[in-house]
Amino acid sequence: MRTQVGIVGAGPAGLLLAHLLEREGIESVVLEDRSRRYVEERVRAGLLEQGTADVLERSGVGERMRREGLVHHGIELRFDGASHRIAITDLTGRSIMIYGQQEVVKDLIAARLACGGPILFEVSDVALEGLDARSPAISATQAGTRIRIECDYIAGCDGTHGVCRGFIPGGVLTHFEREYPFAWLGILAKAPPVSHELIYSRHQRGFALYTMRSPSLTRAYLQCKPDEDLAAWSDRRIWDELHVRLQGGAKRLEEGEIVLRGVTPMRSYVCEPMQYGRLFLAGDAAHIVPPTGAKGLNLAVHDICVLAQALVAAYRGERSLLERYSERCLRRVWRAEHFSWWMTSMLHRFDGDDPFQERLQLAQLEYVTGSRAAATSMAENYAGLPYEEHGR
Numbered sequence: 311m312r313t314q315v316g317i318v319g320a321g322p323a324g325l326l327l328a329h330l331l332e333r334e335g336i337e338s339v340v341l342e343d344r345s346r347r348y349v350e351e352r353v354r355a356g357l358l359e360q361g362t363a364d365v366l367e368r369s370g371v372g373e374r375m376r377r378e379g380l381v382h383h384g385i386e387l388r389f390d391g392a393s394h395r396i397a398i399t400d401l402t403g404r405s406i407m408i409y410g411q412q413e414v415v416k417d418l419i420a421a422r423l424a425c426g427g428p429i430l431f432e433v434s435d436v437a438l439e440g441l442d443a444r445s446p447a448i449s450a451t452q453a454g455t456r457i458r459i460e461c462d463y464i465a466g467c468d469g470t471h472g473v474c475r476g477f478i479p480g481g482v483l484t485h486f487e488r489e490y491p492f493a494w495l496g497i498l499a500k501a502p503p504v505s506h507e508l509i510y511s512r513h514q515r516g517f518a519l520y521t522m523r524s525p526s527l528t529r530a531y532l533q534c535k536p537d538e539d540l541a542a543w544s545d546r547r548i549w550d551e552l553h554v555r556l557q558g559g560a561k562r563l564e565e566g567e568i569v570l571r572g573v574t575p576m577r578s579y580v581c582e583p584m585q586y587g588r589l590f591l592a593g594d595a596a597h598i599v600p601p602t603g604a605k606g607l608n609l610a611v612h613d614i615c616v617l618a619q620a621l622v623a624a625y626r627g628e629r630s631l632l633e634r635y636s637e638r639c640l641r642r643v644w645r646a647e648h649f650s651w652w653m654t655s656m657l658h659r660f661d662g663d664d665p666f667q668e669r670l671q672l673a674q675l676e677y678v679t680g681s682r683a684a685a686t687s688m689a690e691n692y693a694g695l696p697y698e699e700h701g702r
């Protein structure tokens with residue numbers, strides 16, 4: 311088989327790349343190790359920066375998001391028993407969109423199938439070769455048969471546990487990493503959200519986040535241990551803990567059947583550069599942020615916009631954007647890394663925190679909620695800085 315761009319991974323990054331390239335008349339093949347059903351039902355992110363929503367809208371896959379997504383204009387920060395609103399739209403002129411990542415994935419798969427573009431689900435043993443040659447190749451096993459796809463370029467969009475990064479020769483990449491001594495216990499519940507906006511709550515017993523996925527689905531998170539035993543968390547215990555940690559922040563917190571629960575580790579990671587020869591890494595394959603700043607999916611979308619634009623230019627004979635792909639992405643990646651680390655540090659309890667540390671956190675929260683300048687800085691990062699012209 312031969313194609314122009316071979317894409318490993320049918321998450322938001324891989325699917326969006328295939329979609330943007332298709333619109334420019336560039337062929338691609340997407341390879342995914344899971345089933346279609348699995349990727350369409352995988353519940354993860356749900357907060358889209360305005361820039362992300364604009365990209366989906368402009369590229370023709372925003373119709374259902376416009377109808378079903380919830381536009382938010384602020385978030386609530388809760389600490390010391392009091393609630394403070396960060397008025398994102400008033401401060402920045404921008405808004406955020408609540409629309410589940412799995413819905414974005416469904417919309418992108420539907421667009422892909424509608425134009426007849428190939429997605430190979432349930433492949434295994436993906437291997438890359440010839441990354442520094444003119445025509446690299448991807449091989450994989452599908453339904454017991456080994457296939458080989460020759461390409462001009464390969465996009466490694468296979469997430470944090472993917473294999474593409476591992477095919478870059480040793481010594482090329484520098485890895486930057488930070489582990490956090492806690493995780494998030496996340497739930498999805500059939501309960502109408504009682505707050506119009508997200509609530510971030512700093513509490514002595516640990517951080518809590520109250521959010522939603524639709525007018526009938528509540529999503530909530532509790533700071534927990536990285537090796538937390540889910541079996542020890544009955545529905546009753548989860549709701550009781552949410553009531554306490556949200557400190558009345560969702561006063562009439564509606565309880566409902568918990569349909570999904572899981573523990574998400576917290577990690578910061580960046581590899582530099584995000585490219586080698588004809589392989590380009592994008593999204594979680596190249597960087598991870600703790601979910602506190604809601605940046606992971608949004609960064610993946612930005613990488614893909616930069617990569618799609620660079621590939622289009624390369625096919626028109628101009629390769630310089632492709633050569634600078636990594637450099638152009640990393641500026642935004644590091645801004646998001648800092649913001650996500652900052653939000654995490656300000657809102658979570660760390661083992662061994664002493665009263666001094668606690669006062670520092672509270673002083674920072676009071677500044678962010680009390681100073682228009684500080685609130686504006688937080689709001690513009692949260693809603694997402696505008697894409698630089700070259701990143702569009």
Ligand SMILES: Cc1cc2nc3c(=O)[nH]c(=O)nc-3n(C[C@H](O)[C@H](O)[C@H](O)COP(=O)(O)OP(=O)(O)OC[C@H]3O[C@@H](n4cnc5c(N)ncnc54)[C@H](O)[C@@H]3O)c2cc1C
Pocket residue numbers: 318319320321322323324341342343344349353354355356357358411433436467468469470471472473496574592593594595601603604605606607608609610
């Ligand atoms: C609980 C949780 C909450 C989050 N909340 C937010 C949020 O509110 N906002 C936000 O912006 N981000 C959030 N994130 C992060 C966001 O979900 C990720 O950043 C996003 O999924 C990145 O997209 P991606 O396409 O790069 O990677 P992925 O979505 O991980 O997609 C990679 C794809 O590659 C496939 N794959 C892996 N290995 C192989 C292989 N060897 N061969 C073939 N295919 C392979 C995988 O099955 C997957 O489909 C959250 C994450 C979690 C876990």
